[in-house]
Amino acid sequence: MNAYILKILRGFWSLLVGMKVTLKYFFKKPVTVQYPYEKREIAPVWRGILNQLCDAKGVELCDGCQICGRICPVQCISMEVYKDPADNKRKTSSYIVDFGRCMFCGLCVEACPKKCLVHTTDYVLVSYERAGMVLGKDKLVKR
Amino acid sequence: MTENTLKDKDGFETMYLNMGPQHPSTHGVLRLGLVLDGEVIIKAEPDIGYLHRGMEKLAESRTYQANIAMSDRFDYVTSMNNNFVTALAVEKLLGVEIPKRAQYLRILMAELNRVVNHILFFGFFAMDLGATTALIFGFREREEALELFESVCGARLTYNYFRVGGVSRDLPAGFIEKAGNFVKMMRSRLKDYDDLVTGNVIFQDRSVGIGRISKEDVLAYSLSGPVMRASGIKYDIRKDDTYSVYREFDFEVPVRENGDCFDRYMMRMLELREALKIIEQVLIKLEPGEILAKVPKIIKPPAGEAYVRTESPKGELALYLVSDGTANPYRLHLRAPSFINLQILQKILTGVKVADVIAILGSIDITLGEVDR
Amino acid sequence: MNISYGLENIWTWLITLIDRLFCRAGLPYIFAYTLEKIIFGVALLVFISISVLFLIWLERKVSAHMQSRLGPMHVGGWHGWAQTIADMVKLLFKEDIIPAKADKWVHRIAPIVVFVPSLMAFLVIPFEKNLIGQDLNAGILLIFAFSSLAVLAIIMGGWASNNKYTLLGGIRSAAQMVSYEIPLVLSVLSVIMLVGSLKLNDIVEAQQGWHWFAFTQPLAFMLYIIAATAEVNRTPFDLPEAESEIVSGYNTEYSGLKYGFFMLSEFTNMLIVALVAATVFMGGWQGPKWLPLPGIIWLLLKTYLIVFVLMWFRWTFPRLRVDRLMDFGWKVLIPLAFVNIFLTGLFMVVFK
Numbered sequence A: 001m002n003a004y005i006l007k008i009l010r011g012f013w014s015l016l017v018g019m020k021v022t023l024k025y026f027f028k029k030p031v032t033v034q035y036p037y038e039k040r041e042i043a044p045v046w047r048g049i050l051n052q053l054c055d056a057k058g059v060e061l062c063d064g065c066q067i068c069g070r071i072c073p074v075q076c077i078s079m080e081v082y083k084d085p086a087d088n089k090r091k092t093s094s095y096i097v098d099f100g101r102c103m104f105c106g107l108c109v110e111a112c113p114k115k116c117l118v119h120t121t122d123y124v125l126v127s128y129e130r131a132g133m134v135l136g137k138d139k140l141v142k143r
Numbered sequence B: 001m002t003e004n005t006l007k008d009k010d011g012f013e014t015m016y017l018n019m020g021p022q023h024p025s026t027h028g029v030l031r032l033g034l035v036l037d038g039e040v041i042i043k044a045e046p047d048i049g050y051l052h053r054g055m056e057k058l059a060e061s062r063t064y065q066a067n068i069a070m071s072d073r074f075d076y077v078t079s080m081n082n083n084f085v086t087a088l089a090v091e092k093l094l095g096v097e098i099p100k101r102a103q104y105l106r107i108l109m110a111e112l113n114r115v116v117n118h119i120l121f122f123g124f125f126a127m128d129l130g131a132t133t134a135l136i137f138g139f140r141e142r143e144e145a146l147e148l149f150e151s152v153c154g155a156r157l158t159y160n161y162f163r164v165g166g167v168s169r170d171l172p173a174g175f176i177e178k179a180g181n182f183v184k185m186m187r188s189r190l191k192d193y194d195d196l197v198t199g200n201v202i203f204q205d206r207s208v209g210i211g212r213i214s215k216e217d218v219l220a221y222s223l224s225g226p227v228m229r230a231s232g233i234k235y236d237i238r239k240d241d242t243y244s245v246y247r248e249f250d251f252e253v254p255v256r257e258n259g260d261c262f263d264r265y266m267m268r269m270l271e272l273r274e275a276l277k278i279i280e281q282v283l284i285k286l287e288p289g290e291i292l293a294k295v296p297k298i299i300k301p302p303a304g305e306a307y308v309r310t311e312s313p314k315g316e317l318a319l320y321l322v323s324d325g326t327a328n329p330y331r332l333h334l335r336a337p338s339f340i341n342l343q344i345l346q347k348i349l350t351g352v353k354v355a356d357v358i359a360i361l362g363s364i365d366i367t368l369g370e371v372d373r
Numbered sequence C: 001m002n003i004s005y006g007l008e009n010i011w012t013w014l015i016t017l018i019d020r021l022f023c024r025a026g027l028p029y030i031f032a033y034t035l036e037k038i039i040f041g042v043a044l045l046v047f048i049s050i051s052v053l054f055l056i057w058l059e060r061k062v063s064a065h066m067q068s069r070l071g072p073m074h075v076g077g078w079h080g081w082a083q084t085i086a087d088m089v090k091l092l093f094k095e096d097i098i099p100a101k102a103d104k105w106v107h108r109i110a111p112i113v114v115f116v117p118s119l120m121a122f123l124v125i126p127f128e129k130n131l132i133g134q135d136l137n138a139g140i141l142l143i144f145a146f147s148s149l150a151v152l153a154i155i156m157g158g159w160a161s162n163n164k165y166t167l168l169g170g171i172r173s174a175a176q177m178v179s180y181e182i183p184l185v186l187s188v189l190s191v192i193m194l195v196g197s198l199k200l201n202d203i204v205e206a207q208q209g210w211h212w213f214a215f216t217q218p219l220a221f222m223l224y225i226i227a228a229t230a231e232v233n234r235t236p237f238d239l240p241e242a243e244s245e246i247v248s249g250y251n252t253e254y255s256g257l258k259y260g261f262f263m264l265s266e267f268t269n270m271l272i273v274a275l276v277a278a279t280v281f282m283g284g285w286q287g288p289k290w291l292p293l294p295g296i297i298w299l300l301l302k303t304y305l306i307v308f309v310l311m312w313f314r315w316t317f318p319r320l321r322v323d324r325l326m327d328f329g330w331k332v333l334i335p336l337a338f339v340n341i342f343l344t345g346l347f348m349v350v351f352k
């Protein structure tokens, strides 16, 4: 009988202890943010949408070496290369990344010998169709 | 099963209940075919494969580095640990020496991920038993850990942090302090967890003595990780078949005796504390240095095979890797702890109530991504 | 009591006005009476729907803040106050799906059956002394009688949907509600013994000043709260709709407005048990003398205190298991309730 009552009391106490915890957080400040209005800070190293860098004069650094395309595990980078007769350098006429497939692994960025391929902290990528996720040079090249 | 011909002990009709694959708490897309007598289960048939992505086959057409990137997706809760085992296997084939700092960073990340996994387990297990707030608390703390990961490797879930021969990036400024704060915060939150869930009489009522797995069963079914240690077998690969530099750290391997849901839950809570201990030690021991060993650009390990065992939060995560000397592995096989731990389910589900199915499933802690691969 | 403020004055004034008007027009009293009751009923319905909407919003906010979240913040501006209204509108426009193999008529009327009894119980609750639908002399009995009818609807919904989860939910709720009805009534019984009347107004008036039965009958109060939580299917007793076990229980197959009805009835039930708790155990519409607020305000304050406690339970506790639930009901609550009745009886005999 004693044990029975003790068990009930002890159980009751444990419930009260639990309720104390929730009550404590009831009066604490929430930790969430109102997403579209406030955004949490994103780490500068964030692996987001890729960008092509240019040098100070606005000339693309990329020389179309194809390394990024070859290292990409999901083959989502494709480019067309030509030789510019003006300065006899290799250049890309198109550079396309299919972000519908990209998994933002960062291997391409690491492999790029010219260090011209970088991740941005941009993570918003929406489109009504798959083709909208395929970004070309106009979107990727940062001048 | 279309026709249910099983009868209960009095010869009455039974009910066949398809639990899953679309069910709120089968942890993904597991299907359980349950034959019910009222609320008591007569027979249970786990059915897996709804998330099969053919990763072991995919691995054969990917480079070794890309395989590490893919290993993030084995068990998406413990990506760092998957990275770890894949990197270790490739390194074993290559025979490279890993710089000290990289070793420490790897352990730091693996243990942080262990913390994340166990926090999530706490949340989901409590959620399965109906305590919604615990889930949110779990996610709240996980968020802090994910922010740590994010500040190091730039991703929150699929880290792809490990490289063959080291890790990809060094710690950012202020990381050690932040991680130290996280450990401290976690310790104080663990007290809340205990108050809210562990001590709760309803929680104990739901979990003590439920889904008991005996020592013999553990051995027979080759269970591993917390599930095994909850049944009284003290075996931890980090200690008993050590890898990387775990030897240098001082931590306990907790064991519990009963092997029921409550003990499996307690195992995670104790391991979480040990993982925090290791993190603290790593933070102290870290010294500046190299983070990546000299490895060739295109990794072509010599022909041969390697088998590496690690202790992932879910259990023994091992990788069998065969190389034929080309840039892609010839065969990659994963010993997935979730998959092997799941096998016991059919046995221990017989005779329990529907509500306990969820508790038992939750206490085994599976990720369907790893079960189906 | 001759308090000269409160909503009841307006109400009595209105009644008198209608009576006079009808008298002038030479119509029999029964017309005036019917009109009064209709007005009261409509006012009650408006009150209930507003309170339920508010309760749902409150539930979300309380749960959110207990979980370090914010809850709905956008719709309506101030802390998302219009969120539930928006949700209800959304439910209205949803497709109403009846499963192909369902028992169509039972499936259709179950949401109505669940809603009616929970509305009926409001009729006998004294919001203020004279602000009451009908001051029945078996008022409290009527409330319990109607609240036990709710189980019928849940079984109907669970059975008619022809889904195994709903069936399990329905059966669970039948077992649970039937066994928790007993401690619920038994706990109130000790109060009834003390008061000697089933009339709710008598019970309220017996608690003049601070002689709340919550203080003089703490055990009964606690038992009532526990049994009431079970009665309205809230955590830790939310087995009929345990979402992690049987998806959503008896209302799994319901959609649109019908689902809305189930949800609304859940909150109405919660409002009722809280109102009854406030009336029977916490002095109902009576407030302290030095703070002359209308009685209805006092009643609602007390009610929402109980509601908050129920919400607090819900967002703290895990769920019991079916057999343990029965154990708890029959082996803990009912013996305790009997002990309480026995002690009360003893007390009454000794100190008479």
Ligand code: SF4
Binding pocket: A071, A072, A073, A074, A075, A076, A077, A097, A101, A102, A103, A104, A105, A106, A107, A108, A109
């Ligand atoms: S981030 Fe990874 S997946 Fe995306 S383009 Fe680069 S290599 Fe390919």
Ligand code: SF4
Binding pocket: A061, A062, A063, A064, A065, A066, A067, A068, A069, A111, A112, A113, A114, A115, A116, A117
């Ligand atoms: S690796 Fe760099 S330089 Fe080479 S093609 Fe890619 S972006 Fe251009």
